[in-house]
Amino acid sequence: MVRVTHWITVFAFFALLVSGGEIVISHPRFYWGETGNVMMRPWFTIPIPSSRGTVPTGYSFGMPDANGWSRSLHFQAAWVLVLTGLMYGLTSLWTGHFRKNLLPGKSDRTWRALWGVMAKYIRRAPLDEADAHSYNAMQRMAYLAVIFVLFPLVIWTGLALSPAFDSAFPMAVDVLGGRQSARTLHLFITGFLVIFLIVHVAMVYLGGFKRLMRGMITGRVTARRERV
Amino acid sequence: MSKISRRRLITTGLAAVAGVGGLAVADRVARRYGLIPPDHCGVYGPGETLDYAAQRILTRHSLAREFPRSMISKSPFANAIAPPNDAFKRMQTGGFSDWRLAVDGMVARPGSFSLSDLKSLPVRSQITEVVCEEGWSYIAEWIGTPLHEVLNEVGPLPQARYVAYFSIDSDWWDSIDMADALHPQTLLTMGMNNGDLPLGFGGPLRLRVPRQLGYKSVKYITRLTVTDSMKSFGKGLGSAAPEGGYAWYAGI
Numbered sequence: 203m204v205r206v207t208h209w210i211t212v213f214a215f216f217a218l219l220v221s222g223g224e225i226v227i228s229h230p231r232f233y234w235g236e237t238g239n240v241m242m243r244p245w246f247t248i249p250i251p252s253s254r255g256t257v258p259t260g261y262s263f264g265m266p267d268a269n270g271w272s273r274s275l276h277f278q279a280a281w282v283l284v285l286t287g288l289m290y291g292l293t294s295l296w297t298g299h300f301r302k303n304l305l306p307g308k309s310d311r312t313w314r315a316l317w318g319v320m321a322k323y324i325r326r327a328p329l330d331e332a333d334a335h336s337y338n339a340m341q342r343m344a345y346l347a348v349i350f351v352l353f354p355l356v357i358w359t360g361l362a363l364s365p366a367f368d369s370a371f372p373m374a375v376d377v378l379g380g381r382q383s384a385r386t387l388h389l390f391i392t393g394f395l396v397i398f399l400i401v402h403v404a405m406v407y408l409g410g411f412k413r414l415m416r417g418m419i420t421g422r423v424t425a426r427r428e429r430v
Numbered sequence: 431m432s433k434i435s436r437r438r439l440i441t442t443g444l445a446a447v448a449g450v451g452g453l454a455v456a457d458r459v460a461r462r463y464g465l466i467p468p469d470h471c472g473v474y475g476p477g478e479t480l481d482y483a484a485q486r487i488l489t490r491h492s493l494a495r496e497f498p499r500s501m502i503s504k505s506p507f508a509n510a511i512a513p514p515n516d517a518f519k520r521m522q523t524g525g526f527s528d529w530r531l532a533v534d535g536m537v538a539r540p541g542s543f544s545l546s547d548l549k550s551l552p553v554r555s556q557i558t559e560v561v562c563e564e565g566w567s568y569i570a571e572w573i574g575t576p577l578h579e580v581l582n583e584v585g586p587l588p589q590a591r592y593v594a595y596f597s598i599d600s601d602w603w604d605s606i607d608m609a610d611a612l613h614p615q616t617l618l619t620m621g622m623n624n625g626d627l628p629l630g631f632g633g634p635l636r637l638r639v640p641r642q643l644g645y646k647s648v649k650y651i652t653r654l655t656v657t658d659s660m661k662s663f664g665k666g667l668g669s670a671a672p673e674g675g676y677a678w679y680a681g682i
Contacts, residue, residue: 369489
């Protein structure tokens with residue numbers, strides 16, 4: 203179940219990233235507070251051309267409008283992501299996946315232990331046999347942060363952009379500092395998720411791409427062969 | 431090994447049967463309570479349906495956020511509009527005294543309202559945010575006659591499910607369900623920030639639907655049609671938006 207939901211999430215996240223990027227192109231200006239539009243000063247602007255002639259970008263050309271399918275794909279992929287996430291969360295509670303595989307062991311819940319793992323990475327020390335079959339403290343913390351902090355935040359800030367959702371739960375957007383703040387935070391959290399994704403993929407690559415991919419797909423992990 | 435895989439097979443089989451059965455029940459419930467949008471077909475149909483159904487359940491009566499006067503945007507953005515057609519220009523010359531809102535379809539007493547007829551009905555004002563699907567927004571005070579006051583005058587028949595609304599520019603038309611049509615904040619807007627509604631913002635008459643994105647708030651409204659099905663309008667997808675690739679329901 204962990205593996206199936208992982209790969210569905212990869213698929214949905216990629217769809218969300220592409221469609222979200224498309225939507226940003228229609229207004230690559232970001233604001234803080236409740237309101238923001240081309241008549242107001244943005245907090246920052248992403249220096250790309252826009253798909254809307256009404257947005258001043260400094261470019262002489264525009265991009266094609268793709269917001270229609272982008273928005274539909276974004277929300278449909280969001281449903282897949284949320285429902286998959288719920289299924290993963292419920293089964294993981296049931297099987298003890300969080301407790302067994304993700305919560306760091308008692309002795310590992312210290313900065314010192316985290317630093318120890320970090321030092322190992324920096325020294326490029328060979329991993330012990332145990333590391334090949336379970337996550338170390340730093341991996342566990344990173345996965346927990348993504349599952350319980352970044353994904354809930356990205357879903358919350360996304361929902362806060364819906365005027366109908368805000369009519370039912372006005373606090374959802376008010377505590378974020380307004381809808382433009384929510385939109386800007388949605389972008390930032392996406393940024394953190396992308397950073398995680400890059401590190402995660404890089405680690406799989408460095409850790410032996412074929413071996414780990416086989417593990418991530420089939421669930422069988424073979425011991426690392428010593429490199430000569 | 432074989433025991434475990436047999437147990438697995440049975441559980442998976444049962445789960446699949448439950449899943450299919452659950453979907454069939456969900457479909458029946460959704461149809462019964464009107465949770466299926468007119469543009470439910472196509473690749474993104476499941477997503478559009480989930481958006482609409484979930485938000486309908488959550489937001490049937492909820493009110494769009496209203497803001498204090500101090501938060502009214504000093505620089506609202508009107509967005510680009512198509513050049514006004516001849517019919518519009520003629521009425522503009524006459525100070526819009528000839529502007530009519532025709533109301534027809536499944537109503538007991540079809541009628542036609544001038545702007546002053548609308549103003550003689552109860553008028554309310556609200557300070558709400560216009561949110562564009564592109565991401566930008568502004569807050570303004572909107573003054574007008576709630577749509578439900580006009581519907582009260584014409585008497586919708588019990589089988590009414592949608593109110594379709596049409597701009598003087600025939601490219602623009604849309605529809606909302608009765609939950610939004612009877613919602614107290616759905617406003618046939620004639621004024622903005624203590625003045626007449628400027629042309630760029632949809633004057634003389636714009637339907638404001640503040641719980642949905644800006645593109646549902648169609649400018650220059652001249653006709654309303656009450657109906658039980660959107661099948662016979664345009665391509666049958668509920669509004670002009672889905673014909674251009676955008677969702678009919680724009681609460682998100």
